[in-house]
Amino acid sequence: MAGTAVSGGLAARRTWRPAVLVDRRAETRSAHTLVFDVDGWPSHFPGQHLDLRLTAEDGYQAARSYSLAAPPDGQRVEITVQRTEGGEVSPFLTDDFAIGDAAEVRGPLGGWFVWRPEQKEPILLVAGGSGVVPLMSMIRARKRGNSDVEFRLLYSVRSPEDRLFAEELEDLVQNEAGVAVTWIYTRTAPPDSRRSASRLSVEDLRMYGWSPEDEPTTYVCGPTSFVESVATALISIGHDPSRIKTERFGGS
Amino acid sequence: MGSRPDGPELDGNALAGPLSELFTTEMTTAVGRCRGCGNHSAVAEWMVYGPEPGLVARCPGCQGILMRLVRSASVTWLDLSGVSTLRLPASAT
Numbered sequence: 001m002a003g004t005a006v007s008g009g010l011a012a013r014r015t016w017r018p019a020v021l022v023d024r025r026a027e028t029r030s031a032h033t034l035v036f037d038v039d040g041w042p043s044h045f046p047g048q049h050l051d052l053r054l055t056a057e058d059g060y061q062a063a064r065s066y067s068l069a070a071p072p073d074g075q076r077v078e079i080t081v082q083r084t085e086g087g088e089v090s091p092f093l094t095d096d097f098a099i100g101d102a103a104e105v106r107g108p109l110g111g112w113f114v115w116r117p118e119q120k121e122p123i124l125l126v127a128g129g130s131g132v133v134p135l136m137s138m139i140r141a142r143k144r145g146n147s148d149v150e151f152r153l154l155y156s157v158r159s160p161e162d163r164l165f166a167e168e169l170e171d172l173v174q175n176e177a178g179v180a181v182t183w184i185y186t187r188t189a190p191p192d193s194r195r196s197a198s199r200l201s202v203e204d205l206r207m208y209g210w211s212p213e214d215e216p217t218t219y220v221c222g223p224t225s226f227v228e229s230v231a232t233a234l235i236s237i238g239h240d241p242s243r244i245k246t247e248r249f250g251g252s
Numbered sequence: 253m254g255s256r257p258d259g260p261e262l263d264g265n266a267l268a269g270p271l272s273e274l275f276t277t278e279m280t281t282a283v284g285r286c287r288g289c290g291n292h293s294a295v296a297e298w299m300v301y302g303p304e305p306g307l308v309a310r311c312p313g314c315q316g317i318l319m320r321l322v323r324s325a326s327v328t329w330l331d332l333s334g335v336s337t338l339r340l341p342a343s344a345t
Contacts, residue, residue: 014272049267063303109268111278111341112296169296224260246297248263 012042016053016104018176019077021097027164030083031130032094033249034070038105043072046137047114047219047247050077050107054089064089066247067134067221068108068152071141077105082130113219113247117145120245121217124209126230128222131249132164139172139179152180154208156200156226159188168244180209200226202233212238221247260310264298270307270321271295274330277340287336288316 018118053063054076065080083094097103108193115123115130117139125135132155142151157163163183172179195204210216212224218239227246235241264280271279279295291313298309298318306322311334318334332338 010272010278014269049268063260063269065269086269099313106269109272109294110280111268112263112280112294112295113265200263227263246263247265248261 006123007038011131012040013109016106017041019052019105021099021101021103021104022076024097024099026078026160030094031164032083033078033080033082034093034097036105038077039074039075040053040076041075041105042108044108045114045116046071046141047134048108048110048137050079050105050109051091051136052079052089053104053106055104055187063110065249068137069133069142070137080130080133080136087153101158113221113245115141115217115219117141117147117223119217120148120149122214123152123211124216124218125151125155125234126205126209126218126220127153127155128200128230129157129162130164131220131222131226131247133221134166134247135219136168138179138219139169143176144173148178150178152182152185152209154182154200154204156184156186156222158186160185160190172226190193200230200233202237205230205233206237209213209234212240215240218244219247220244221249224248260299260301262300262302264300265271265297266300266303266311267295267307267309267321270303270323274328275340279340281341282318283339284318284335286311286313286316286318287334289314308343 002092005229019036019038021034022037025033027033049067051063051065051067053061055061069080070078081090083092084090127135167182173181184200186198186199187197220227227248231244231246274293274307282295283292285292291311293312296333297312301308305317311317311318320331
């Protein structure tokens with residue numbers, strides 16, 4: 001069988017593998033985590049993604065990229081999909097794709113937007129909406145690897161109900177030193193929130209992020225306009241552009 | 253498919269899979285030099301439009317077209333004429 005010889009080599013990663021949905025759970029009204037069993041899945045780094053391909057009965061195929069939501073766990077592969085209204089693939093995955101259904105995946109993919117547990121510098125994670133998914137993979141890997149590297153997450157969402165992984169992040173904040181989480185509400189903030197609802201600003205990055213002197217590596221993931229305004233703001237307060245990694249998502 | 257915003261929805265991170273079919277090293281960390289403006293950028297930083305009918309990558313410096321990749325069942329067509337040099341990592345991640 002092709003691709004079985006070299007686990008994790010590029011030949012293995014470009015092989016389309018059968019994937020069967022084994023579990024799914026709702027994260028919000030419009031986002032669902034899908035858990036696949038993928039025969040022969042090579043290990044992966046937090047931040048990497050996969051390509052998922054669906055084939056219709058008439059042979060029509062559609063492929064999309066999705067960030068891996070969790071650190072390696074054998075053949076179990078998790079993605080979290082945000083429903084995009086009018087999208088071709090995501091509404092099918094969030095609404096219709098059922099346990100036992102089959103797709104194909106290839107990966108893990110990407111070497112740029114990746115956090116490796118051997119990194120020792122402080123980490124700033126900036127998420128816009130479902131851009132939190134690859135960052136959650138990093139946070140979960142940090143916890144699993146007992147890393148003592150300090151993480152700060154700024155997570156921009158419209159309202160509390162739109163937060164992905166809210167409970168898990170709250171638990172992390174309460175129980176584990178080393179991961180600070182600031183929710184940036186853009187439309188509706190809860191009454192006890194320390195900041196009123198508004199878009200992520202330079203001031204937020206100053207207050208809740210790292211100073212350039214801390215020499216953090218920053219990972220920014222979200223829609224294109226979000227990613228670009230955050231990257232520009234970080235550079236404007238003195239952060240080194242070469243330490244800012246960005247990922248824009250499509251996910252239609 | 254629904255209406256699209258003006259800007260790209262994707263960046264070069266999404267080229268990892270398609271380029272893995274064509275190159276033997278992990279390509280998103282490769283650094284390309286734009287033939288138009290001379291800007292150096294990692295493939296991951298390119299502005300990408302697609303995936304249908306094909307993938308188009310533009311320079312984050314000048315918006316010029318760096319790469320076009322179109323595939324059909326029988327052929328793959330790769331235009332890299334917007335890139336004057338590509339510096340590839342020595343080995344895969």
